Amino acid sequence: MNSNYPSRVLQDAVEAISSLPGVGSRSALRLALHLLRQPSETIHQFATAVDRLATDVHYCGQCMMVADGDLCSICADGKRDQRTICVVESVRDVMSIEATGQYNGVYHVLGGIISPINGIAPSDLHIKELLARLEEGMEVILALSGDVEGETTSFYIYRQIAGLGVKVTTLARGLGFGDDLEYADALTLGRSIAARQPFKP
């Protein structure tokens, strides 16, 4: 299917679309032909909406999250607790936590995670900007993933923060609330036993 596109323009569009992660060349062709069937105005709106990602997206000067202005809506919100900072890898994590409705502090988006394999060093992340925000008595919640890279990053930040008089916490881990023991994986179950908590009736 790859060869012999009837049009160079179509081929260019298919190649652009198939550069997206998880989109193969067959899907890309399907999507390109779908777009081609739309009115010119619809195609143009689509292209413009994507193009504006390059030109019109700003980053919050405080938490480094995607924003429309100099400060994101969460940092600008006077009702949020500005002294509790939840450190996450990406914008997606912010959106996931916001969707729970359970958190009233602010965030700090690292923009990645320390990963020697992928060539990502601490200096590539917004760790300096985090340290610059910290004041004595604040709480930092390390809400990074539970894999080796996430734990490495958490530990690195923990070491940087130590001595600043900041409380450092992390997400509770264990069996999912409501989970059946039967379906839990052995690692989670084993760690949940080791990290057992006082029973609160």
Add this chain to the structure above:
Amino acid sequence: MNSNYPSRVLQDAVEAISSLPGVGSRSALRLALHLLRQPSETIHQFATAVDRLATDVHYCGQCMMVADGDLCSICADGKRDQRTICVVESVRDVMSIEATGQYNGVYHVLGGIISPINGIAPSDLHIKELLARLEEGMEVILALSGDVEGETTSFYIYRQIAGLGVKVTTLARGLGFGDDLEYADALTLGRSIAARQPFKP
């Protein structure tokens, strides 16, 4: 996940991407954030490649296929048999048949299929343009899908062509070449028995 995008620009991009068929809002967010991590120039190239679908794609004046100029490369190819016309629903079908390397005639792209449910009438398809191409002694291969809509469209075109002195053929159907009987569906197997062919050793 839908509410509370941290940026209107990001939200617009996610909404545009999730308007594509088969792309949900979670995937669209993932793709938008992937694009956002790319250099501005990459995002701009992506948007431009898509935008050109609206402005720079032409249609072959003879077979109605996507083309870069007035005539597609197949219709313009003097080595192709211009008196054998394969009628297909879409550009994708042309690409699939071309990929087999088994066909040396030309095509006619209907741009859809007769479908009362979807409000697609014969006049919405490039059937007039097909009739205008036909000359006595030509062959028309009806290569449409085997469902009700495909067969309706084939029959409609067959009726329009009747009396023009054109040979009308259709794709061979039956068990796939090399298929095992064990895994064939009952409809295909039943029809393949009914439409049995002389054995050629």
